[in-house]
Amino acid sequence: MRTKIRLASKNTCTGCLACLDSCPEKAIHACVRSNGHLYPEIDSGVCVKCGRCMEVCPVVSGYDYQDIARRSEPYAVWANDDELRMQSASGGLFAALAVYVLSQGGVVAGASMEGIEVRHILISGIYELYKIQNSKYQQVVSSGIYKAVKEALRQGKTVLFGGTSCQIAGLSCFLGENKFSGHLYTVDMICSGFPSLLALESFLKHEAGPVQTIIYRDKKEGCEKGQRLSVIFKKEAEAEKVYAGDLVYAAFGTHYTHRSCCLNCRFAVARRKADITMGDFWGDTDFPEQHYKGLSLAIVHTDRGRDLLKRTDLTVHSSAWEKVLKVNFRLVYGKFSFLKFHPARWFYPWLFTHCSYGILLKIYRGAGAYSRGWYPYLVFCKMIGLLEKLQRGRVVLKFLKRMKYYED
Ligand SMILES: Cc1cc2nc3c(=O)[nH]c(=O)nc-3n(C[C@H](O)[C@H](O)[C@H](O)COP(=O)(O)OP(=O)(O)OC[C@H]3O[C@@H](n4cnc5c(N)ncnc54)[C@H](O)[C@@H]3O)c2cc1C
Numbered sequence: 001m002r003t004k005i006r007l008a009s010k011n012t013c014t015g016c017l018a019c020l021d022s023c024p025e026k027a028i029h030a031c032v033r034s035n036g037h038l039y040p041e042i043d044s045g046v047c048v049k050c051g052r053c054m055e056v057c058p059v060v061s062g063y064d065y066q067d068i069a070r071r072s073e074p075y076a077v078w079a080n081d082d083e084l085r086m087q088s089a090s091g092g093l094f095a096a097l098a099v100y101v102l103s104q105g106g107v108v109a110g111a112s113m114e115g116i117e118v119r120h121i122l123i124s125g126i127y128e129l130y131k132i133q134n135s136k137y138q139q140v141v142s143s144g145i146y147k148a149v150k151e152a153l154r155q156g157k158t159v160l161f162g163g164t165s166c167q168i169a170g171l172s173c174f175l176g177e178n179k180f181s182g183h184l185y186t187v188d189m190i191c192s193g194f195p196s197l198l199a200l201e202s203f204l205k206h207e208a209g210p211v212q213t214i215i216y217r218d219k220k221e222g223c224e225k226g227q228r229l230s231v232i233f234k235k236e237a238e239a240e241k242v243y244a245g246d247l248v249y250a251a252f253g254t255h256y257t258h259r260s261c262c263l264n265c266r267f268a269v270a271r272r273k274a275d276i277t278m279g280d281f282w283g284d285t286d287f288p289e290q291h292y293k294g295l296s297l298a299i300v301h302t303d304r305g306r307d308l309l310k311r312t313d314l315t316v317h318s319s320a321w322e323k324v325l326k327v328n329f330r331l332v333y334g335k336f337s338f339l340k341f342h343p344a345r346w347f348y349p350w351l352f353t354h355c356s357y358g359i360l361l362k363i364y365r366g367a368g369a370y371s372r373g374w375y376p377y378l379v380f381c382k383m384i385g386l387l388e389k390l391q392r393g394r395v396v397l398k399f400l401k402r403m404k405y406y407e408d
Pocket residue numbers: 087088089090091092093094095109110111118132133134135136137138139140161162163164189190191192193194278279280281296297328330
């Protein structure tokens with residue numbers, strides 16, 4: 001039957017690219033649009049209008065990402081293997097889970113930096129683990145991974161899939177009824193969203209030139225300061241070069257160039273369908289001595305997740321929701337509405353193609369001085385920001401109250 005094809009709009013598409021893997025005719029490809037974000041595009045000459053892409057799109061299929069019947073629990077965790085921990089973004093939770101699954105003959109899907117592109121890959125040996133460790137603060141190209149996971153599950157292998165909540169939604173829709181749930185572990189993350197690739201491109205053009213690889217979070221000097229972010233661009237013939245506070249992190253930190261759906265993320269809910277949610281445990285005060293090497297936050301949603309955590313070589317301590325939500329409110333509140341009204345948001349594709357690097361740095365490092373001409377807007381944005389904080393506080397308090405009710 002021929003169906004009218006309607007994929008998610010530019011404002012709601014998460015770029016999970018499950019639609020690409022679903023297309024039997026290979027009529028969908030991924031392309032980076034002028035705003036520096038990745039979207040699927042349908043070649044209408046090849047499309048047979050079977051509608052499979054709509055079934056696997058978590059946005060248009062009406063997929064509900066939360067499961068309020070679950071009792072999710074937060075833990076402070078770190079990998080007992082120091083080497084694993086130091087190569088990871090936070091406490092090495094994901095790497096430790098991966099080691100367990102790989103040692104049992106399973107495979108692991110994670111984000112790998114290939115040149116300046118981030119791709120979801122499937123690894124089957126511990127010797128490949130380094131490829132998928134650490135956070136990559138840019139959109140991952142996930143096409144191909146859904147098919148690869150399905151094939152591994154079909155062969156009876158255990159699969160650990162790590163990615164953002166929207167990618168896990170894409171995977172769930174792609175697998176559909178056929179979830180092989182006994183063999184699949186899903187680990188999503190607290191995610192503040194993806195910045196535009198325009199920032200990375202500008203940075204490379206201006207400062208670094210061609211690079212071999214990028215390390216977004218380096219822990220050589222520890223990660224106690226939380227967001228002490230440095231980008232290491234490794235060049236072929238040069239020693240590593242560390243840039244701190246550059247345009248790449250400015251774009252990530254201020255969220256002005258983020259994907260539209262990330263400013264109103266519907267997947268930012270506490271009780272998720274993943275087995276475990278991972279994050280940086282910035283709000284912890286019980287283990288101050290552990291922050292230097294990185295402390296992970298694990299929110300366990302399922303018995304399978306709890307069981308996996310127990311079997312893994314990790315130190316695990318139960319924690320409190322108050323500590324989690326003190327800093328990681330993004331776990332339950334996915335909106336950055338006030339940014340939508342800011343000129344640095346509205347015009348960013350134009351700004352990135354017309355302004356010098358120095359001006360971009362001033363705007364996106366949040367040096368408001370440059371936007372003095374936009375003063376009325378800035379006041380307006382501040383007011384909306386304040387209202388947003390109130391709304392966020394209300395959501396967090398409501399959630400804490402509900403959790404207290406469950407505990408009592
Ligand atoms: C864009 C982004 C925003 C984030 N925002 C927050 C936040 O606001 N608060 C918070 O507490 N934590 C956030 N995190 C998560 C945090 O940075 C760590 O990734 C997480 O704590 C896991 O750390 P780890 O030490 O267990 O393992 P790591 O070894 O650091 O984790 C590696 C795994 O994380 C996943 N991953 C890494 N980069 C990507 C990517 N670009 N796309 C999809 N999956 C990826 C992959 O599965 C990868 O294999 C964010 C991560 C990303 C990628």
